[in-house]
């Protein structure tokens with residue numbers, strides 16, 4: 001796992017550690033890490049042209065000390081000072097090492113940034129709040145035209161370290177060198193998209209850090225169930241899917257596909273006659289049953305270990321009856337798509353003892369959270385809203401979108417690292433709910449099933465977009481559009497990469 005901590009906790013840990021260290025030692029550790037990454041990124045340090053963008057806080061201090069280290073190794077280092085304040089000892093160190101301060105007025109600074117071999121962004125770090133003010137905003141903007149490498153110190157300036165929010169301009173870095181622990185804003189879009197490659201420098205905070213607020217799993221953290229020698233289809237997990245209607249049949253097909261390829265021992269599909277007929281043709285592996293929208297519908301489908309309800313179901317009274325019937329069972333239930341729209345007017349159905357997983361996109365979550373919350377607001381502040389939803393709805397909430405987040409009350413929020421915008425195509429959400437349902441039926445705890453499903457789903461999309469692998473594996477540099485069905489087809493390959 002990669003661990004991220006909120007800004008207040010990073011500061012508290014820094015304070016505790018600093019109290020035990022000589023003055024300035026922590027900043028020297030940070031600067032040393034930053035300088036060593038910069039040195040690695042340059043073909044040659046001696047003679048390289050390095051520009052520092054220096055804000056008035058300690059982030060600027062880190063940049064100045066790192067610049068001093070590079071200057072001592074023969075780099076030509078120039079600092080552009082933003083605003084009236086500057087970290088005095090850092091500036092002194094840079095000057096003593098032969099670095100100089102550039103006249104920051106307008107074009108002069110811009111030209112230096114554009115033509116440097118390497119730019120260090122030390123405008124703001126965890127102390128940055130709100131949209132960048134001038135001259136910081138203009139300096140951040142001109143890094144877009146930098147021909148050399150742009151390295152962000154701790155956090156790309158303009159990105160809110162705690163949440164990933166970007167109000168206005170933010171530096172787009174090639175590499176972000178962060179200190180002590182990840183910050184949530186480095187893992188969550190839009191912030192994450194500004195970071196480039198993130199390198200974590202150990203400054204010794206470890207023992208002083210509390211439990212993380214946000215975590216991003218690696219493949220080895222997932223522990224997806226594998227059939228044991230004595231497994232049979234029932235022990236592997238039977239998932240029941242209530243989806244589709246006379247109008248929307250595609251959602252049902254894709255959801256069943258996600259479950260079949262997601263490792264379910266058996267998929268029981270229940271719907272009205274037309275989608276049942278189509279599923280029988282396309283997915284003969286599934287057991288498909290015609291049901292009436294009645295409270296006893298789940299009992300008629302047969303035994304399952306978990307339910308998925310909602311994709312393509314419609315939002316009328318019949319759909320409501322089915323959503324209610326499924327949620328009244330004492331089994332884990334995943335509610336998606338139209339099922340979520342029904343839930344928005346029947347939040348009472350969420351009062352249950354068994355696990356409930358909700359998989360909304362931002363628009364669906366806005367409906368679920370009620371007046372005053374909009375899709376735009378959720379997209380801009382994903383972390384805050386997914387946490388709020390998990391608490392208010394007493395459910396495991398998987399918020400879809402450019403960074404998929406999974407939240408459960410009183411636990412660190414999980415960030416999915418495999419997402420790709422190739423997934424932004426109709427029907428992929430239905431695949432995800434079938435896949436997550438299969439993992440739930442296999443007995444995975446709700447938060448782990450949702451996390452693993454998001455991971456495999458994103459990976460399958462990447463593999464599908466990259467096409468058949470060459471001798472060195474998939475070529476993720478050459479990608480093409482994909483359909484939701486392509487994601488279903490690539491799921492086995494995604495499972496294989498987990499080893």
Ligand SMILES: NC(=O)C1=CN([C@@H]2O[C@H](COP(=O)(O)OP(=O)(O)OC[C@H]3O[C@@H](n4cnc5c(N)ncnc54)[C@H](O)[C@@H]3O)[C@@H](O)[C@H]2O)[C@@H](O)CC1
Nearest residue numbers: 027030056057058059124125126127128129131132133154
């Ligand atoms: N305290 C320490 O010993 C350590 C601190 N570290 C560094 O210190 C940073 C935090 O330093 P600070 O607390 O001084 O905060 P920052 O340097 O991140 O930001 C504060 C400065 O930015 C300005 N600012 C804030 N928002 C702005 C906006 N929207 N537009 C323009 N200017 C804005 C403030 O006026 C202030 O001058 C970390 O990100 C990290 O880089 C590291 O050196 C590790 C050790």
Ligand SMILES: Nc1ncnc2c1ncn2[C@@H]1O[C@H](COP(=O)(O)OP(=O)(O)O)[C@@H](O)[C@H]1O
Nearest residue numbers: 400401402419420421423424426427428429430
């Ligand atoms: N920009 C994006 N980057 C990464 N993933 C995305 C992006 N946009 C959408 N997705 C993913 O695509 C899927 C779309 O699901 P959903 O919105 O339910 O669409 P549908 O209802 O058409 O299936 C989700 O898994 C979501 O996380």
Ligand SMILES: [K+]
Nearest residue numbers: 121124155157
């Ligand atoms: K920065």
